[in-house]
Amino acid sequence: MTTVGGIHAYSQWFGRPDAEVEADLAAFTRLLLKWNATQNLVSRETEADAWRRHVLDSLQVLPLIGHLAERGRPRRVLDVGSGGGLPALPLAIAAKGAPWQFTLVEPIGKKVAFLRTVIRELHLPAEVRATRLAENDSRETPGFDAITSRALAPLPQLLGLIAPRFGPETVAVLHKGRDHAVELSESRLAWEFDVVIQPSATDDRGVLLRITNLRARSGS
Numbered sequence: 001m002t003t004v005g006g007i008h009a010y011s012q013w014f015g016r017p018d019a020e021v022e023a024d025l026a027a028f029t030r031l032l033l034k035w036n037a038t039q040n041l042v043s044r045e046t047e048a049d050a051w052r053r054h055v056l057d058s059l060q061v062l063p064l065i066g067h068l069a070e071r072g073r074p075r076r077v078l079d080v081g082s083g084g085g086l087p088a089l090p091l092a093i094a095a096k097g098a099p100w101q102f103t104l105v106e107p108i109g110k111k112v113a114f115l116r117t118v119i120r121e122l123h124l125p126a127e128v129r130a131t132r133l134a135e136n137d138s139r140e141t142p143g144f145d146a147i148t149s150r151a152l153a154p155l156p157q158l159l160g161l162i163a164p165r166f167g168p169e170t171v172a173v174l175h176k177g178r179d180h181a182v183e184l185s186e187s188r189l190a191w192e193f194d195v196v197i198q199p200s201a202t203d204d205r206g207v208l209l210r211i212t213n214l215r216a217r218s219g220s
Contacts, residue, residue, distance in 0.1 A: 013066035015097030041084030058087030081152035102126035155183035
């Protein structure tokens with residue numbers, strides 16, 4: 001695994017100098033690969049290209065939520081089905097030093113242990129809730145400014161999970177693959193929302209969906 005740079009395109013959203021962010025991202029990647037030897041955190045096929053496939057893939061969320069930091073109060077981000085901490089932990093590394101707080105929801109104990117180890121060792125502004133989002137009382141997780149998720153569930157199901165945590169100004173940024181158009185069409189049968197589709201900078205077949213104004217369709 002080599003770090004090949006590329007993070008400087010996102011510098012304006014960092015909470016501290018680029019060199020400190022890059023060092024922590026490299027430390028995160030080493031931990032990810034170390035733990036992946038015994039756990040299924042990410043596909044083994046992506047290990048040799050982990051910096052691009054996982055770190056840079058996560059950082060491309062920053063331009064879609066970075067404007068939230070301008071509102072003057074700490075921003076709260078919910079990451080659903082965190083698994084190997086993607087995209088939440090690279091985002092938390094980038095945001096460290098700025099007023100951001102990340103809540104990661106992950107039910108699998110071994111993955112929770114990994115997430116908490118990274119947060120502890122890198123002193124990140126994040127916490128882990130060892131549960132499934134559907135089992136977590138939405139009254140305990142209100143008022144998130146942003147919601148992220150990567151490779152958790154088909155979009156119609158995912159929108160149902162995150163809708164109770166959506167406020168009037170919440171922004172969701174969701175990684176999706178080549179079937180995103182079909183998933184969007186299926187989702188509109190039950191949900192109304194505004195969406196901006198951004199092509200992925202790291203996956204020719206992938207996109208990021210920036211979703212706002214999520215609400216259940218009347219009569220659905």
